[in-house]
Amino acid sequence: MTSYIAILHKESNSDFGVSFPDFPGCITAGESIDEAKDMAKEALGLHINGMIEDNEPLPVPMKLETIMQSTEFAGAAAYLVVDVPDEKPRCVRVNITIPELTLKEIDTAAKKHGMSRSSFMVQAAQSAIHPQ
16 A cells, blocks of 8 residues: 655644645545545545556655645645555455356346456455445
8 A cells, every 4th residue: 555645734714624745636625634634635636547547657655744844735734644545456355155047147137247256256245345
């Protein structure tokens, strides 16, 4: 997992703004610090996914000391550390027991969706874990 520093900005009568020194243009805001933190993670994730889709390299995270010494970020109200998952998570082979008929149904559904058995099962599990 990689971590990037987010700069929390706060002016009177405004929300908490968040920006990322490593990702110019990636900004967000929240009414509270907790909301700003959540929005920062979401914004950074979307920004990084866009870069990956465009085959752009991700920057090496700047050190907090470097950011703190920059006059550009002198007005920071706080610094947040935002973790992002690795680009390509490590996959692990598992052995499971499943009824034969269910396996045939999985294979049929996977083929219908143009997916491998493994991809279909992972997507189904993720949908069950994180329902929308």
